[in-house]
Amino acid sequence: MVLIKACLVEDVPLNGMKAVSILGRVILVANLDGQFHAMDGTCSHQFANLALGSRDGFIIICPLHGARFDIRTGKVVQGLSHEGRVNDLRAYRVEVVDGCLHIDM
Numbered sequence: 001m002v003l004i005k006a007c008l009v010e011d012v013p014l015n016g017m018k019a020v021s022i023l024g025r026v027i028l029v030a031n032l033d034g035q036f037h038a039m040d041g042t043c044s045h046q047f048a049n050l051a052l053g054s055r056d057g058f059i060i061i062c063p064l065h066g067a068r069f070d071i072r073t074g075k076v077v078q079g080l081s082h083e084g085r086v087n088d089l090r091a092y093r094v095e096v097v098d099g100c101l102h103i104d105m
């Protein structure tokens with residue numbers, strides 16, 4: 001377990017999402033009803049920036065082809081309607097320390 005500072009708490013507004021870069025990885029951080037969640041921020045299909053996607057509850061919807069991921073687990077909950085492979089992403093534990101969000105990498 002390595003906690004790495006990602007951003008300030010206020011950088012991720014209530015029910016908003018933000019992409020942060022940590023150790024060369026893009027991580028999507030979301031503030032869902034005051035609870036912070038994080039998972040890989042790049043879609044496993046064709047590498048879209050998931051921070052540009054939309055959200056339905058805990059489900060993040062890829063802006064390119066609509067794959068859906070549960071930000072709590074990183075798991076694909078709906079793949080593609082056409083040919084193509086979408087793999088699960090990695091989810092991360094988020095801790096608030098001194099007004100900053102830290103991601104457990």
Ligand code: FES
Nearest residue numbers: 043045046062065
């Ligand atoms: S790039 Fe995300 S579903 Fe295609």
